[in-house]
Amino acid sequence: MSAVCVKVSRREFLIRSTAAGAGFALGLHVPMLAGSAVAAEGAEGAAAEADTPEINAWVVIEPDDTVIIRIARSEMGQGTLTGLAQLVAEELECDWSKVTTEYPTPGENLERDRVWGSFATGGSRGIRGSHLYVRKGGAVAREMLIQAAAESWDVPTDECRAGGSLITHLPTGRTTTYGQVASAAAELWPPEHVELKDPTEWKLIGQPVKRLDTVDKLDGKQIYGTDLKLPGMLNAAIKACPVFTGKLESFDAAAVREMPGVRAVVAVEDNAVAVVAETWWQAKTALDALPVTWDEGRHASLSSADIEKMLDDGLRSDEQVFVGNANGNAKEVLAGAAKTIEAVYAYPYQNHATMEPMNATARWTPERCEVWCPTQNGEAALEATAEAAGLPITQCDVHKIHLGGGFGRRGAFHDFVTQAVSIAKQLPGTPVKLLWTREEDMAHGHYHPITKCRLVGALDADGQLTALHARISGQSILASVRPRGMNEEGADPVTFQGLQADGDHAISYTVPNLLVEHAMRNPPVPPGFWRGVNINQNAIYLECFIDELAHAAGKDPLAFRRSLMAEHPKSLAVLDAVADKIGWSKPAEEGVHRGLAVVKTFGSHVAACAEVSVDEGNLRIHRIVAATDPGYAVNPQQIEAQVEGSFVYGLSALLYGECTLENGAVVQSNFHDYPSMLLKEMPKVETIVMPSGGFWGGIGEPTIAVAAPAVLNAVFAATGKRIRSVPLKNVDLG
Amino acid sequence: MAKLKINGTLVEVDADGSTPLLWVLREQLGLTGTKYSCGIGRCGSCTVHIDGKAVRSCVVELSGLEESQDIVTIEGLSENNDHPVQQAWAELDVPQCGYCQPGMIMTAAALLDNNPAPSDADIDAAVTNICRCGTYNRVRRGIHLAAGIKQNRRSS
Ligand code: FES
Ligand code: FES
Numbered sequence A: 001m002s003a004v005c006v007k008v009s010r011r012e013f014l015i016r017s018t019a020a021g022a023g024f025a026l027g028l029h030v031p032m033l034a035g036s037a038v039a040a041e042g043a044e045g046a047a048a049e050a051d052t053p054e055i056n057a058w059v060v061i062e063p064d065d066t067v068i069i070r071i072a073r074s075e076m077g078q079g080t081l082t083g084l085a086q087l088v089a090e091e092l093e094c095d096w097s098k099v100t101t102e103y104p105t106p107g108e109n110l111e112r113d114r115v116w117g118s119f120a121t122g123g124s125r126g127i128r129g130s131h132l133y134v135r136k137g138g139a140v141a142r143e144m145l146i147q148a149a150a151e152s153w154d155v156p157t158d159e160c161r162a163g164g165s166l167i168t169h170l171p172t173g174r175t176t177t178y179g180q181v182a183s184a185a186a187e188l189w190p191p192e193h194v195e196l197k198d199p200t201e202w203k204l205i206g207q208p209v210k211r212l213d214t215v216d217k218l219d220g221k222q223i224y225g226t227d228l229k230l231p232g233m234l235n236a237a238i239k240a241c242p243v244f245t246g247k248l249e250s251f252d253a254a255a256v257r258e259m260p261g262v263r264a265v266v267a268v269e270d271n272a273v274a275v276v277a278e279t280w281w282q283a284k285t286a287l288d289a290l291p292v293t294w295d296e297g298r299h300a301s302l303s304s305a306d307i308e309k310m311l312d313d314g315l316r317s318d319e320q321v322f323v324g325n326a327n328g329n330a331k332e333v334l335a336g337a338a339k340t341i342e343a344v345y346a347y348p349y350q351n352h353a354t355m356e357p358m359n360a361t362a363r364w365t366p367e368r369c370e371v372w373c374p375t376q377n378g379e380a381a382l383e384a385t386a387e388a389a390g391l392p393i394t395q396c397d398v399h400k401i402h403l404g405g406g407f408g409r410r411g412a413f414h415d416f417v418t419q420a421v422s423i424a425k426q427l428p429g430t431p432v433k434l435l436w437t438r439e440e441d442m443a444h445g446h447y448h449p450i451t452k453c454r455l456v457g458a459l460d461a462d463g464q465l466t467a468l469h470a471r472i473s474g475q476s477i478l479a480s481v482r483p484r485g486m487n488e489e490g491a492d493p494v495t496f497q498g499l500q501a502d503g504d505h506a507i508s509y510t511v512p513n514l515l516v517e518h519a520m521r522n523p524p525v526p527p528g529f530w531r532g533v534n535i536n537q538n539a540i541y542l543e544c545f546i547d548e549l550a551h552a553a554g555k556d557p558l559a560f561r562r563s564l565m566a567e568h569p570k571s572l573a574v575l576d577a578v579a580d581k582i583g584w585s586k587p588a589e590e591g592v593h594r595g596l597a598v599v600k601t602f603g604s605h606v607a608a609c610a611e612v613s614v615d616e617g618n619l620r621i622h623r624i625v626a627a628t629d630p631g632y633a634v635n636p637q638q639i640e641a642q643v644e645g646s647f648v649y650g651l652s653a654l655l656y657g658e659c660t661l662e663n664g665a666v667v668q669s670n671f672h673d674y675p676s677m678l679l680k681e682m683p684k685v686e687t688i689v690m691p692s693g694g695f696w697g698g699i700g701e702p703t704i705a706v707a708a709p710a711v712l713n714a715v716f717a718a719t720g721k722r723i724r725s726v727p728l729k730n731v732d733l734g
Numbered sequence B: 001m002a003k004l005k006i007n008g009t010l011v012e013v014d015a016d017g018s019t020p021l022l023w024v025l026r027e028q029l030g031l032t033g034t035k036y037s038c039g040i041g042r043c044g045s046c047t048v049h050i051d052g053k054a055v056r057s058c059v060v061e062l063s064g065l066e067e068s069q070d071i072v073t074i075e076g077l078s079e080n081n082d083h084p085v086q087q088a089w090a091e092l093d094v095p096q097c098g099y100c101q102p103g104m105i106m107t108a109a110a111l112l113d114n115n116p117a118p119s120d121a122d123i124d125a126a127v128t129n130i131c132r133c134g135t136y137n138r139v140r141r142g143i144h145l146a147a148g149i150k151q152n153r154r155s156s
Helices: A002-022 A034-051 A080-092 A106-111 A131-153 A178-186 A280-289 A304-316 A330-335 A378-389 A415-425 A438-443 A477-481 A535-552 A557-562 A569-582 A636-655 A702-719 B021-028 B084-092 B101-114 B120-126 B136-155
Strands: A054-056 A059-061 A067-070 A099-102 A160-163 A166-169 A174-177 A234-240 A247-251 A262-268 A272-277 A292-295 A321-327 A339-347 A359-364 A369-373 A396-400 A432-435 A451-459 A465-474 A514-520 A593-601 A604-615 A618-629 A684-689 B002-006 B009-013 B047-050 B053-056 B070-072
Touching: A054 A131, A054 A178, A059 A131, A059 A178, A067 A080, A080 A099, A080 A131, A106 A378, A106 A396, A131 A160, A131 A166, A131 A174, A131 A178, A166 A178, A174 A178, A234 A262, A234 A280, A234 A415, A234 A438, A247 A262, A247 A272, A262 A280, A262 A415, A272 A280, A272 A415, A280 B021, A304 A451, A304 A465, A304 A514, A330 A451, A330 A465, A330 A514, A339 A535, A359 A415, A369 A378, A369 A415, A378 A396, A378 A415, A415 A432, A451 A535, A465 A535, A535 A557, A535 A593, A535 A702, A557 A569, A557 A593, A569 A593, A569 A604, A569 A618, A569 A684, A593 A702, A604 A702, A618 A636, A618 A702, A636 A684, A636 A702, A636 B136, B047 B101, B053 B101, B084 B101, B084 B136, B101 B120, B101 B136, B120 B136
Parallel strands: A067 A099, A234 A432, A369 A396, A465 A514, A618 A684, B002 B070
Antiparallel strands: A054 A059, A059 A067, A160 A166, A166 A174, A234 A272, A247 A292, A262 A272, A321 A514, A339 A451, A359 A369, A359 A432, A451 A465, A593 A604, A604 A618, B002 B009, B047 B053, B047 B070
16 A cells, blocks of 8 residues: 555656656757746646656656656766767667657756756766666666566566567567557556666667767757847846956946946846846947946955966975875985986966856746756756855756856856856846856856976986876865865865876876875965866876986887886776877888877876977977777767867867966956967877776766877977977977 | 848848847847857857858948848758758767857858868868867868768769
8 A cells, every 4th residue: 555655656756857857858948937838838738747657767758659868967068968878778778769868957856866866067977977877777667668568468577578669578479669658667666676788788888879969059959058048038248356356346337227228237246247138249238338346355466477486386395285196215216316307397277168158047036046057067056046046945946058068167166157146136037148258258267277296207227217206286176166075184186186096097107116295385266177177287297207207218108108007907008009000119200200198087098199290390280099998988989079079178278278367367368369279280080999898987088188298298209399388389399 | 220131031130230240140030059159250159151151240240231141040051951061060970069060060061162172271271160179070071071962962
């Protein structure tokens, strides 16, 4: 009796959530206000509820066999939406051509006891962090569909098999479709145990299937946050104090109130002002004309030179120094070494520069607040919404929209959500879309943290590395963003990415005496997780310095690396793969020079070999061979796309990426002074995907780390110049 | 009221003459396929065709446009998402986040209209759009593939 009760309440629960989800199916519907979505769908919506059974949280099957797979993580271009759907569909045994996807809202997740787990989409974790439970979700749904079919035929379930959205009763050959049994399956209690397929049995995982979200991106149909339109919506443009930690002092609203379309001029939090108008262009035009006075505060004179001084101090001082990795006795061995090599490297602040500027749409009433926005973490966006709205979280929700790029900017930070809600709160009942200008986006990033690194290495008489000391000096991300992520001593483990003793970001070399330290120096510039995070500079530091050591030892850079990698066979395998494919054993073409890099990061092993030429100071990157071992490769063609894209992101940073400070503010304001690499600069990329099995590594970030060091090492081979400070736009290679 | 010919249809627009075409398209006409990213003519996300040429609509003011000019946006490039460039893009799964892609596609389509078989150097010169996701190599392959599709359609 009690089981029945549970089932009934569960059923009611499911119907409600399916109805709520219906308005937000990706690629099918333009998100609407929840209230109006219900009204608009009316009777038809109610009918759909009854006919659209949710088998479990992950899987909805319509009578026509359409399979809707729920995706908790965000799609921002990295292909996770398709990869996660492949994982579910593999176990579900459904017909891939019938698969479509939708996002549940973070509010629904909360209401359903976090049935979809984490919504966070960062750290290259989308697939590796959820593969187990989403595959299980698919397997459970399959078993329920089989059971429903078996019950309808009155046969034992173990006589039935599922495949291609069909269930077959093996002894008689009878078949039925998923759509036909979905309603009955939805009424069943899920099995307690399911077995997941052995990787050797995978048919869909590992296949280079097409993305599920391409079509709407070809004719303008795909809706991004910037494109959202709600009934009665107004548009807002915003300007925050350009000086970090500065405040808004005053503004003269009367000066712009009569301008075309202007509806309101409002203070936002304590540091920004926004104009709300009928169109965004009107809002922006009025904002440009608005007289504003800032209280710039105590950092009003901060410059890049001041920050450099802080970092230089950290290279030598013993204050606020944390050890990230140590074995043997590096300091002693270095002190007594016959030959030591020393170098100082530097890495600047960088902006994420997503193509779609920050934006969010909010509607606030005293009872409820809803937000529509591109976010890498729906749950964090919901928390930001509730806090800014001053409402219990249960009276708020966030509707995720496809992102026009994320790269870490839209995951840990929802400043744009806080602002949108703060504006909407001043216009109760009216939806307001807040869109930042590119200039605002450049001025108020959460920047790739700045660090420097002093490295000292010792070589013995045979040219073998006997000791290495790396002292990083500079900004900690966690100290500013997530202090609870620091360890007991107060160190920020993220700073040591790629240099750690073990784990997802372990160093790929065995160094007999090793000391890796971080002198924490935190300038008042907001740092953030920037696609790849600290591995981007750490890989330059280590991989370029290893090249310096090889050169000093008179050894081939490949052979020198290999001699330190006997205990790191998977990293060695990717390194060997690129060396082999590029033809390392034979010289490159006349005038072309090569550089190598290898790292383990985000759980994956990656390596690259770049071929470049430098002609009268002009660098040309001709070709890059890259290898990736992510353990399992869910969709090899999307891995290739991510690897190629990683080179664009990593090489843009190497060539141009730099934010500098003057008078407390970022100098760069748009793509004219913060350029990105263009198609004509793009090398040929040859990607080797070599999953060795047994672990799940990330894809979206690791390759970025090898882009810059491989090219810098090739630049050395071409010119004899060691470039230790990037970007290259500041360097004369002639 | 300004009159414009957009995707073959004459439309009336009530906006200040200094409004960029980008915002006329997006906010007056609801054609949001054309994207804003930089607003200063640097990234190409807002690319449309004006009389067959790829133009960055964020730096074209409404007052400078005439009714006789043929303006085509991503929504008007083809009837059924089947322009050779769109077909090639689907075939190669070119887009990642997709935000820059309407601009990429419009740039590529204009290139092929003026140069049916572009070389890699021609593509280098014509495609100066920024893609932060990094789709450049697939864009290049996509343009070559689209040139082939166009050629086949013409000969069949
Ligand atoms: S938005 Fe027009 S070129 Fe960037
Ligand atoms: S596909 Fe994302 S910016 Fe080009």
